[in-house]
Amino acid sequence: xxxxxxxxxxxxxxxxxxxxxxxxxxxxxxxxxxxxxxxxxxxxxxxxxxxxxxxxxxxxxxxxxxxxxxxxxxxxxxxxxxxxxxxxxxxxxxxxxxxxxxxxxxxxx
Numbered sequence: 532x533x534x535x536x537x538x539x540x541x542x543x544x545x546x547x548x549x550x551x552x553x554x555x556x557x558x559x560x561x562x563x564x565x566x567x568x569x570x571x572x573x574x575x576x577x578x579x580x581x582x583x584x585x586x587x588x589x590x591x592x593x594x595x596x597x598x599x600x601x602x603x604x605x606x607x608x609x610x611x612x613x614x615x616x617x618x619x620x621x622x623x624x625x626x627x628x629x630x631x632x633x634x635x636x637x638x639x640x
Contacts, residue, residue, distance in 0.1 A: 536601035538578040538586075544571050545595035547578050548587040572597075 538547060571591065572578045578597075580586065588595065609616060610623040615630070617623045629635040 542596035543594045544591040546589040
């Protein structure tokens with residue numbers, strides 16, 4: 532089975548090279564009209580990778596710190612908003628309802 536990977540940049544900036552089709556996804560708001568993919572992965576960016584065996588990272592002037600993750604794709608739908616990730620919008624709405632009612636966290640008594 533094909534594995535996929537991503538890098539989350541949490542400090543500094545740099546370039547991820549020698550990987551097929553990386554795409555940097557800002558995790559905080561940037562200009563809504565930005566339509567071209569960035570050439571550098573800045574702080575608080577997620578870089579998605581397609582297939583490949585190696586990645587070369589070129590750090591920027593202030594260095595770069597990132598978390599590199601690889602795994603088998605889940606192949607299931609994802610509904611995400613804020614800190615909660617579920618499979619459907621209905622599950623996501625229920626989770627936020629439980630969060631408001633303070634029943635989201637369940638004890639294992």
